[in-house]
Amino acid sequence: MAAMDTNAIAAALQAEITRLSQALSILTGGTAVKRRGRPPKNPFAVTTNGATPPEPAQNRTRTFTPAQRKAQARRMKRYWATKKKAAK
Numbered sequence: 001m002a003a004m005d006t007n008a009i010a011a012a013l014q015a016e017i018t019r020l021s022q023a024l025s026i027l028t029g030g031t032a033v034k035r036r037g038r039p040p041k042n043p044f045a046v047t048t049n050g051a052t053p054p055e056p057a058q059n060r061t062r063t064f065t066p067a068q069r070k071a072q073a074r075r076m077k078r079y080w081a082t083k084k085k086a087a088k
Contacts, residue, residue: 064072
């Protein structure tokens, strides 16, 4: 008798899960597709509601102003001059 009760409870729970999944799918506007296999490297690459994924952030490079470039050039010339003098 107890086995029938647990089977009935399990079936009722499964039906409730299915009903909630369908309701969630309707609310989010997409289909709730269960992905199989290894997850993607970028978690934003795949979306379930059909929206386009966000663009990855671009690496920004540091740029010197012309004054900073001149100052760096002077420092490097001084650095190489001392290296050359030390090598002699």
